[in-house]
Amino acid sequence: MAAFSIFNVAGSAMAAQSQRINAVASNMANADSVAGPDGKPYQARQVVFEYAPLARQANASLATANLAGGGLATQMASRSAGLGGVRVSSVELSDAPARQEYRPDHPLADEQGYVTFSNVDPVAEMVDMIAASKSYEANVEVFNTSKSLLRKTLTLGE
Amino acid sequence: MSFHQQALGLRAERQQVLATNIANADTPGYLARDIDFSATLAKATAGNAAAGPLALNTTQAGHQAASGAGLSLGADLLYRVPTQPSLDGNTVDMDVERVNFADNSLHYEASLELLTGKIQGLRLAMQSENS
Numbered sequence: 001m002a003a004f005s006i007f008n009v010a011g012s013a014m015a016a017q018s019q020r021i022n023a024v025a026s027n028m029a030n031a032d033s034v035a036g037p038d039g040k041p042y043q044a045r046q047v048v049f050e051y052a053p054l055a056r057q058a059n060a061s062l063a064t065a066n067l068a069g070g071g072l073a074t075q076m077a078s079r080s081a082g083l084g085g086v087r088v089s090s091v092e093l094s095d096a097p098a099r100q101e102y103r104p105d106h107p108l109a110d111e112q113g114y115v116t117f118s119n120v121d122p123v124a125e126m127v128d129m130i131a132a133s134k135s136y137e138a139n140v141e142v143f144n145t146s147k148s149l150l151r152k153t154l155t156l157g158e
Numbered sequence: 159m160s161f162h163q164q165a166l167g168l169r170a171e172r173q174q175v176l177a178t179n180i181a182n183a184d185t186p187g188y189l190a191r192d193i194d195f196s197a198t199l200a201k202a203t204a205g206n207a208a209a210g211p212l213a214l215n216t217t218q219a220g221h222q223a224a225s226g227a228g229l230s231l232g233a234d235l236l237y238r239v240p241t242q243p244s245l246d247g248n249t250v251d252m253d254v255e256r257v258n259f260a261d262n263s264l265h266y267e268a269s270l271e272l273l274t275g276k277i278q279g280l281r282l283a284m285q286s287e288n289s
Contacts, residue, residue: 006177013181020184049185083178086185135183138252142177145263149173152270153166157277 004150005054005083010143012052012085017136019088020047024129031120034108042118043093044125050089094119162273164202168195169266171233176259179238179250186246190238190255198233 023045030042096119104113172193182188216223240249 006174009174009177009181017184049182051182051185051188083174084182085178086181131184138180138183138256142180142259145259146173146177149263149266149270152267156270157274157281 006146007143008054009083009085010139010146012087013139014136014143016047016049016086016088017132017139020049020132021129021136023047023091024125024132027118027120027125028122028129030118031122031125033118034106034115041098041116042120044096044118044120046092046094047088048090048092049086051084052087053084096121159273159276161203162269162276165199166266166269166273168193168199168202168233169262169269172262173259173266175235176255176262179255180252180259182248183250183252183255184248186248188248188250190240190250191235192238192258193233193235 027044033042035041098119099117100114101117102113103109103115106115109115172195175191175193179190179192214221214223238249238251238254241251241254243249
């Protein structure tokens with residue numbers, strides 16, 4: 001039903017934004033880490049968002065089931081086309097150069113005395129976190145507004 | 159009654175379009191969509207008189223033509239003209255979307271109130287005098 005898929009839209013956005021905040025948390029936690037288990041410095045994670053149309057999978061069965069009936073199903077499919085949520089298509093590793101510090105006494109220093117840290121930019125991560133949390137809040141508001149409107153619709157005429 | 163029904167359906171649909179925009183505010187390459195409410199409503203109410211999507215087929219000379227209103231909204235999804243597009247090709251302007259969302263919610267509630275008033279009026283008219 002069309003009225004309830006708004007929750008899927010807002011919910012998918014909340015899930016995607018929380019995954020973005022998780023990536024930021026992982027990056028911030030590893031901002032000063034020197035080398036992971038594989039011996040390489042930590043690379044910053046960045047989630048990539050992608051538009052995820054809801055209409056296709058929701059109405060695909062309806063459209064095929066009513067193919068002979070024509071009219072209504074195709075009309076519904078076309079009405080919901082262009083609506084959809086968001087999903088995380090991939091998590092990319094940042095290619096930014098790793099931070100190097102001259103610390104000859106450090107146990108993990110190389111021959112020249114440099115220690116390689118992760119390539120996390122804490123300032124950019126903080127900005128990303130704030131942006132993600134604001135987007136999350138906006139979607140929570142969409143969810144709550146739609147919920148109260150639907151609740152009022154259910155008691156229509158009373 | 160039918161007018162408010164159409165308006166309410168259209169408001170619900172627009173609400174969903176705006177929710178999609180807000181959800182995809184950070185999606186690279188996403189283009190903000192919207193529907194022209196008044197034009198679509200005018201089309202929907204005008205299309206009510208003509209044969210709707212639930213019209214009966216007439217295959218015999220004796221058949222009478224009948225049309226159902228259905229929900230023949232058929233809203234055209236348009237693209238919003240970006241005022242300040244971002245570098246990743248996203249044209250969602252959060253301020254515009256939030257304002258439109260609040261505006262649309264309020265109008266939805268108004269339509270709901272009007273429908274409630276109509277239903278209550280009808281219910282009052284149907285009640286017997288001495289109850």
